[in-house]
Amino acid sequence: MKAVIVSDFGDPSVLEYTDTEIPEISSRQVLIRVVSTSVNFADIMSRQGRYHSGSKPPFIPGLDAAGVVVKTGAAVCRLKAGQRVMALLKHGTYAEYVAADEDLTFSIPDSVDFETAAACPTVAFASYKLLADVARIRPGETVLIHAAAGGIGTTAIQLARLLGAGKVIGTVGSDRKQLLPQRQAPTRL
Numbered sequence: 593m594k595a596v597i598v599s600d601f602g603d604p605s606v607l608e609y610t611d612t613e614i615p616e617i618s619s620r621q622v623l624i625r626v627v628s629t630s631v632n633f634a635d636i637m638s639r640q641g642r643y644h645s646g647s648k649p650p651f652i653p654g655l656d657a658a659g660v661v662v663k664t665g666a667a668v669c670r671l672k673a674g675q676r677v678m679a680l681l682k683h684g685t686y687a688e689y690v691a692a693d694e695d696l697t698f699s700i701p702d703s704v705d706f707e708t709a710a711a712c713p714t715v716a717f718a719s720y721k722l723l724a725d726v727a728r729i730r731p732g733e734t735v736l737i738h739a740a741a742g743g744i745g746t747t748a749i750q751l752a753r754l755l756g757a758g759k760v761i762g763t764v765g766s767d768r769k770q771l772l773p774q775r776q777a778p779t780r781l
């Protein structure tokens with residue numbers, strides 16, 4: 593299969609587009625033909641060797657995959673071949689195929705396209721955990737989100753609303769990153 597490989601820690605020149613083996617799956621994994629992946633800040637830190645749980649080169653970067661299940665492990669019971677799914681991985685999604693744990697692979701509705709689904713797992717799971725489990729947000733509460741223009745920030749704003757927040761306040765590092773809400777102009781602090 594084709595994949596992007598981090599050959600050594602460093603700047604973008606260490607990324608190689610090359611041929612590699614299709615990964616083997618264990619009994620509790622599925623093989624996914626990747627249609628879309630995401631690019632996260634964590635991918636860049638991994639490439640630079642600065643990510644706390646990053647891999648050692650050579651490795652295939654990428655945490656999120658959306659695609660179609662092509663093979664299932666013997667112990668997989670919830671997913672089947674042909675199903676449209678998204679998955680969260682430790683690395684490996686800048687590739688044509690990934691081996692994903694069944695526990696971290698989720699069916700996607702027909703109404704959600706692969707690009708939208710691929711942009712979801714890393715930022716949505718982290719934002720949900722932060723808001724629901726760490727902050728334990730209650731209906732009507734005001735939420736302050738720093739780095740609001742980033743992947744986590746833009747997702748956390750939307751999830752805070754869905755979880756019933758009253759006012760959501762975001763901070764950004766420069767004028768260029770100010771989001772323009774439909775009903776309210778941004779306030780300079």
Ligand SMILES: NC(=O)c1ccc[n+]([C@@H]2O[C@H](COP(=O)([O-])OP(=O)(O)OC[C@H]3O[C@@H](n4cnc5c(N)ncnc54)[C@H](OP(=O)(O)O)[C@@H]3O)[C@@H](O)[C@H]2O)c1
Nearest residue numbers: 632633634714718739741742743744745763764765766769
């Ligand atoms: N634990 C998890 O599961 C998990 C999952 C996803 C992300 N994360 C972490 O959450 C953080 C945000 O991730 P993200 O995907 O939202 O990243 P992102 O889209 O690249 O946004 C990062 C934001 O951080 C701010 N920032 C401050 N100092 C920075 C620096 N030196 N370089 C780059 N950006 C800087 C910038 O906003 P301003 O300029 O507006 O300040 C930037 O927009 C990262 O630390 C990431 O590793 C953790």
